[in-house]
Amino acid sequence: MSTDASDAGIPREPIVLLTGASGYVGGRLLPLLARQPGRVRCLARNPEKLRRLASDNVEIVQADVLDPDSLQKALQGVTTAYYLIHLMSGSNNFEEQDRQAATHFAAAAKAAGVQRIVYLGGLGDDSDPDLSPHLRSRHEVGKLLRESGVETIEFRAGMVIGAGSLSFQLMQSLTDRLPVMICPRWLTTKTQPIAVEDVLSYLLAAKDLPPGESRTFEIGSHDTATYADLIREYARQRGLRRWLIFVPVLTPYLSGLWLALVTPSTYEVGRHLIEGLKNPTIVQDPSAQQAFSIRPVGIKEAIQQSLAGEKTD
Numbered sequence: 323m324s325t326d327a328s329d330a331g332i333p334r335e336p337i338v339l340l341t342g343a344s345g346y347v348g349g350r351l352l353p354l355l356a357r358q359p360g361r362v363r364c365l366a367r368n369p370e371k372l373r374r375l376a377s378d379n380v381e382i383v384q385a386d387v388l389d390p391d392s393l394q395k396a397l398q399g400v401t402t403a404y405y406l407i408h409l410m411s412g413s414n415n416f417e418e419q420d421r422q423a424a425t426h427f428a429a430a431a432k433a434a435g436v437q438r439i440v441y442l443g444g445l446g447d448d449s450d451p452d453l454s455p456h457l458r459s460r461h462e463v464g465k466l467l468r469e470s471g472v473e474t475i476e477f478r479a480g481m482v483i484g485a486g487s488l489s490f491q492l493m494q495s496l497t498d499r500l501p502v503m504i505c506p507r508w509l510t511t512k513t514q515p516i517a518v519e520d521v522l523s524y525l526l527a528a529k530d531l532p533p534g535e536s537r538t539f540e541i542g543s544h545d546t547a548t549y550a551d552l553i554r555e556y557a558r559q560r561g562l563r564r565w566l567i568f569v570p571v572l573t574p575y576l577s578g579l580w581l582a583l584v585t586p587s588t589y590e591v592g593r594h595l596i597e598g599l600k601n602p603t604i605v606q607d608p609s610a611q612q613a614f615s616i617r618p619v620g621i622k623e624a625i626q627q628s629l630a631g632e633k634t635d
C-alpha cells in the first residue's frame with residue numbers, strides 16, 4: 323500500500339484504527355471518533371456490515387485478526403489503534419483464539435509503527451485462582467498487547483450498562499421475563515459496572531494522553547453493588563415486582579433455564595459471561611481518577627441513561 327502523502331513530502335493525516343466497529347462498544351465509539359480531526363479506519367471481517375458508515379473521513383477495510391496477512395495493510399499509517407474485540411461468539415476455544423488474535427494484532431501494530439493501542443478488557447483480580455476463563459483471557463490479551471512494545475492503554479471494566487450491551491441485556495432479559503428468579507448465591511458478588519457513555523469518554527481521552535509507558539486503568543461507576551442489587555434497581559425503574567430466591571449453586575439445569583432467555587446468536591457469549599459472575603469485579607486501583615477528569619455516574623443513573631437510550635433508539 324502506498325504511503326502517498328508522506329512520499330510526496332506532505333505530512334500524513336493521523337489515522338485512527340477502530341476494530342470492533344460492528345460491535346457494541348466500537349459501534350458507539352465510531353461516530354465520536356469521526357467527529358474529531360483526522361481519519362478513521364474501521365477494520366471489519368465483513369465490511370459490508372459497515373459500508374453505510376463510510377464517509378469522507380471514515381474508511382472501511384477488510385481484515386480478520388486471526389489472519390496476520392490481512393492486518394499489515396489495515397495498520398499501515400495508523401497512529402492509534404483501538405482493540406475492541408473478543409472472540410467468544412461461535413468459538414469452543416475462545417481463549418486460544420483470543421491469544422492468537424492479540425498476538426497477531428500486536429505484532430502487526432509494532433511492524434507498522436503504531437504509537438498507541440487502546441484496549442478495553444475486563445475487571446477482576448489476577449491473583450484469584452477462580453478467575454473465570456473469560457476474565458483471565460481478557461487480562462491475557464492486555465498483557466500480549468503490551469508485550470509487543472507498542473504503548474498500550476488497557477481499561478478494565480465490569481458490566482457496561484447501556485442499551486444493547488450484551489452483559490446488561492442478559493440481566494435485562496432475565497428481569498423482564500422472570501417474576502420469580504432462582505438465583506445462585508454468587509449473585510451476591512460485588513460488582514462496579516459502568517455506563518457506556520463513561521466508557522466512551524475514557525476511550526476517547528486515552529487517545530490524547532501524553533506519551534509514556536503502557537498503563538492499565540480500572541474503571542467503574544462511583545458505587546458498588548451486587549448483581550442482585552442491579553436486578554432489583556432495574557426492576558424498580560421499570561416498575562416490575564420481582565422475587566429473588568437464592569440457591570447455593572447454579573446447576574447446569576438452572577443455568578440452562580437462564581440461558582434459554584438469551585437469543586441463540588448470543589448463547590455462547592452469554593454462557594461465558596455468566597461463568598464470570600462469581601468473580602468480584604470492583605475497582606481496586608484508583609489511578610484512573612488521577613489520570614483523567616472523567617467522573618463516572620452511579621449505577622442508578624447509568625440504568626436511567628440506558629432506559630432513556632432504549633426509548634430514543
Ligand SMILES: NC(=O)c1ccc[n+]([C@@H]2O[C@H](COP(=O)([O-])OP(=O)(O)OC[C@H]3O[C@@H](n4cnc5c(N)ncnc54)[C@H](OP(=O)(O)O)[C@@H]3O)[C@@H](O)[C@H]2O)c1
Binds near residue numbers: 343365367444480488
Ligand atoms: N459489553 C460489555 O459489557 C463489556 C464489559 C467489559 C469489557 N468489554 C470489552 O469491550 C470490548 C468490546 O466488547 P463489545 O461488548 O463491544 O463486544 P461485541 O459487541 O460482541 O463486539 C465484538 C466485536 O469483535 C469483532 N470480532 C470478533 N472476531 C473478530 C475477528 N476475528 N476479526 C476482527 N473482528 C472480530 C466483531 O466483529 P464481527 O461483526 O465481524 O463479528 C465485533 O465487532 C471487548 O474487549 C470486551 O471484552 C465489554
